[in-house]
Amino acid sequence: MKRLQLQRWSSTVLSPRARTVNRLHQHLYSASLRHQSTAAPLQSEPQDASIGTNFEDPEVMRQVRSAHKRKSQLQYPSPPVEAATNSAKLAALHARLYLPSRLPVQTLARTLVDASADPNADFNNESLATLGHDLLTYYTSEYLLCKYPRLPLTVIFAAMYAYVGPKTLAAMAKEWGVDLAAAPGGEVDPGYLQFRRVDPGTDVNAATDDVKTPRPYANAAKWRKTVTSKIFYDDEFGDPIKGASAPGEGVTAEQASATFVRALMGSVYLHAGRPAAKRFFEQHILSRSLNISDLFNFSQPARDLARLCARENFEKPVAKITSETGRLSRHPVFVVGIFSGQDQLGEGAGASLLEARERAALSALKGWYLYSPLNVRVPSSMEEDGASPWEPAHVDLGEVIT
Amino acid sequence: MPVKGLRTVTTAQNGVGAFIHQCKRLDFHYCKYGGSSRGMLAFLTQTLPNFARENPQIELRVAPRPGKHPVIKGQYVNGREKAICVRNLEPIDILKKAMILKDASGDKLKRTKKPVTSINESVRGIWSPYHGDLRGV
Amino acid sequence: MATSIVAPKRPFVTLPFLLPSWTDALALGSRRHQSSYRRTKQRLRVKPDASFGPSHQGRDHIIYNPPSSAPSVYHTPNKFLPPNDARRAMRPATPASFDASDLPNVHKINDEAKYHLTPSDIEEIRKLRLSDPMTWSRHKLAKRFECSPLFIAIVCEASPEKKQIQKQVLEAVQSRWGTKRRMAREDRQLRREAWNRDE
Numbered sequence: 001m002k003r004l005q006l007q008r009w010s011s012t013v014l015s016p017r018a019r020t021v022n023r024l025h026q027h028l029y030s031a032s033l034r035h036q037s038t039a040a041p042l043q044s045e046p047q048d049a050s051i052g053t054n055f056e057d058p059e060v061m062r063q064v065r066s067a068h069k070r071k072s073q074l075q076y077p078s079p080p081v082e083a084a085t086n087s088a089k090l091a092a093l094h095a096r097l098y099l100p101s102r103l104p105v106q107t108l109a110r111t112l113v114d115a116s117a118d119p120n121a122d123f124n125n126e127s128l129a130t131l132g133h134d135l136l137t138y139y140t141s142e143y144l145l146c147k148y149p150r151l152p153l154t155v156i157f158a159a160m161y162a163y164v165g166p167k168t169l170a171a172m173a174k175e176w177g178v179d180l181a182a183a184p185g186g187e188v189d190p191g192y193l194q195f196r197r198v199d200p201g202t203d204v205n206a207a208t209d210d211v212k213t214p215r216p217y218a219n220a221a222k223w224r225k226t227v228t229s230k231i232f233y234d235d236e237f238g239d240p241i242k243g244a245s246a247p248g249e250g251v252t253a254e255q256a257s258a259t260f261v262r263a264l265m266g267s268v269y270l271h272a273g274r275p276a277a278k279r280f281f282e283q284h285i286l287s288r289s290l291n292i293s294d295l296f297n298f299s300q301p302a303r304d305l306a307r308l309c310a311r312e313n314f315e316k317p318v319a320k321i322t323s324e325t326g327r328l329s330r331h332p333v334f335v336v337g338i339f340s341g342q343d344q345l346g347e348g349a350g351a352s353l354l355e356a357r358e359r360a361a362l363s364a365l366k367g368w369y370l371y372s373p374l375n376v377r378v379p380s381s382m383e384e385d386g387a388s389p390w391e392p393a394h395v396d397l398g399e400v401i402t
Numbered sequence: 403m404p405v406k407g408l409r410t411v412t413t414a415q416n417g418v419g420a421f422i423h424q425c426k427r428l429d430f431h432y433c434k435y436g437g438s439s440r441g442m443l444a445f446l447t448q449t450l451p452n453f454a455r456e457n458p459q460i461e462l463r464v465a466p467r468p469g470k471h472p473v474i475k476g477q478y479v480n481g482r483e484k485a486i487c488v489r490n491l492e493p494i495d496i497l498k499k500a501m502i503l504k505d506a507s508g509d510k511l512k513r514t515k516k517p518v519t520s521i522n523e524s525v526r527g528i529w530s531p532y533h534g535d536l537r538g539v
Numbered sequence: 540m541a542t543s544i545v546a547p548k549r550p551f552v553t554l555p556f557l558l559p560s561w562t563d564a565l566a567l568g569s570r571r572h573q574s575s576y577r578r579t580k581q582r583l584r585v586k587p588d589a590s591f592g593p594s595h596q597g598r599d600h601i602i603y604n605p606p607s608s609a610p611s612v613y614h615t616p617n618k619f620l621p622p623n624d625a626r627r628a629m630r631p632a633t634p635a636s637f638d639a640s641d642l643p644n645v646h647k648i649n650d651e652a653k654y655h656l657t658p659s660d661i662e663e664i665r666k667l668r669l670s671d672p673m674t675w676s677r678h679k680l681a682k683r684f685e686c687s688p689l690f691i692a693i694v695c696e697a698s699p700e701k702k703q704i705q706k707q708v709l710e711a712v713q714s715r716w717g718t719k720r721r722m723a724r725e726d727r728q729l730r731r732e733a734w735n736r737d738e
Binding site: 319320339355373 | 612613614615616617618619620624625633637638639642643645648734735737
């Protein structure tokens with residue numbers, strides 16, 4: 001059997017306190033909000049007052065100083081600025097992300113304080129996150145529009161969500177090794193991400209129908225919400241814009257992590273400039289892998305393809321059997337190609353002629369939508385020094401509407 | 403609506419673009435009096451400052467663990483922890499153990515069967531019996 | 540050390556797999572006993588593709604040997620490239636020997652639209668379908684007016700009573716389905732949705 005091991009603090013619990021406590025010490029202890037040990041401040045013996053305070057004693061002074069520090073920390077909802085330079089966690093995070101040296105750790109500490117932890121806008125990351133969010137969505141959208149000029153709007157929304165949506169940003173913060181604080185406070189190590197958590201049992205996905213949108217006739221029945229109107233009235237991902245959350249309300253870990261990543265992008269832009277922000281975006285967000293062709297969900301591919309060919313003045317698309325096997329067996333395979341004149345537009349294989357034809361039409365449509373010009377340049381590349389003259393990017397007629 | 407978008411999340415490819423060091427914290431535990439910690443004490447005083455300077459991306463913690471053998475523990479980005487007991491080891495050997503923990507990815511050790519593992523699509527595509535130079539049967 | 544010749548218990552002629560391949564012709568009678576390894580090996584001895592051959596002696600050339608795999612969707616078809624795209628000129632043109640019209644069609648191709656129905660015909664279609672929906676179904680109307688059932692659906696709609704009856708018929712049929720049939724129908728629907736996501 002293991003022997004019970006008495007810890008260092010156990011002596012104060014088990015035996016009456018031997019060290020005398022002076023008045024100053026008592027005052028400091030009782031004034032502070034949290035007590036290190038429940039046993040300590042309760043020892044108020046009147047005879048202690050007769051003993052003079054010995055400020056020469058280094059032990060006493062150390063305690064006085066630490067008590068002062070703790071008290072000053074506890075009166076703030078987030079860690080004080082000077083704590084940032086002493087945090088090993090923060091310095092390690094700075095080095096791990098290869099952040100530019102011009103970005104001070106104090107700003108990095110500020111990006112880790114969510115608005116739900118510290119409502120003071122001078123100390124939380126809300127303003128930085130607003131800037132960072134705009135930069136992230138700007139860089140992503142210009143990349144998508146220049147790289148794939150024919151993408152339908154719904155797929156652009158989905159791709160935007162995949163690159164800079166809250167889920168991706170939260171995953172990034174986790175992969176960067178950012179730890180979450182259990183609860184925010186001034187005494188917490190500034191290397192933790194600090195936010196007020198939502199109360200347990202709150203419905204996170206509760207529908208917020210009462211949000212006022214600028215969309216006219218939003219509440220009118222049978223008023224169709226078009227995809228195009230989402231550009232004007234909704235956010236970057238095609239979702240309705242949510243109002244600012246009420247102060248004092250908690251946020252989920254996903255929201256807080258996403259806000260942190262956005263704020264970091266904003267702070268890199270502010271401290272290190274545009275090229276560094278662009279590099280940070282390319283290295284951390286654009287380098288992640290996304291297969292755009294997986295984002296499509298068609299409903300009537302054959303009909304869309306016929307409309308496309310009519311619009312572009314191509315010959316009518318015709319489905320033809322390229323090869324087949326086992327037509328009379330239990331598992332036949334048909335390979336169907338879609339031809340417009342002599343040119344093959346797409347090809348698909350399926351267990352029935354209908355399936356193969358649908359898949360072929362779908363691959364033909366994807367071939368149209370996923371066209372990517374050679375030597376893609378984005379408008380923001382013109383901001384670099386010595387950039388060559390701008391050539392207009394490819395602009396397409398737009399998606400096929402049936 | 404002709405086409406809808408499906409929502410997904412991009413997949414991280416560590417090292418494509420930025421590289422994030424996977425070890426985020428190293429804890430060094432020692433005993434002030436135990437004989438098995440003698441090498442560790444020497445390591446902490448002589449080698450560790452240099453080690454910390456060379457690896458700013460790792461948070462280092464030194465904490466006494468009286469009456470126990472010295473241990474190095476590594477915390478990783480994926481949430482796992484790895485520990486190596488360094489009792490009776492010389493500082494140079496302890497440095498080697500620290501390097502092992504520093505360079506580890508935090509995943510469980512597993513045998514790699516293929517020389518290259520990739521999520522990229524094959525350049526030539528997946529072979530299909532219905533394509534290419536079809537020969538009549 | 541004892542030197543001994545290990546002699547097979549059977550003569551060589553009955554063991555054709557020990558002999559070189561030119562004996563295949565000799566061992567015609569015992570083809571069934573050939574080992575499968577040899578058989579596979581022989582089948583794999585095919586001539587390399589012509590583009591690998593020595594036709595371009597002394598000159599640098601590109602080996603064009605397209606993969607035997609389904610084409611990628613990122614490979615935009617020539618017809619879909621904009622006119623100013625450089626890839627249009629780089630790609631090899633479709634070989635003249637290929638003719639798409641040689642391939643069989645998936646569906647029976649309808650002839651050109653005839654546009655033979657007049658507004659009075661359309662009025663009659665609507666009248667017939669409303670007056671006696673049980674007799675004048677879409678297919679019957681299509682046959683009579685020599686158009687497609689789709690056209691009938693475009694110009695007129697079934698009466699609400701007919702829709703109600705059809706709905707009840709469907710419910711009656713579906714109520715007799717057992718678990719297996721219901722699940723099979725649902726699976727079919729799910730598979731159909733998977734086509735549209737290209738899964």
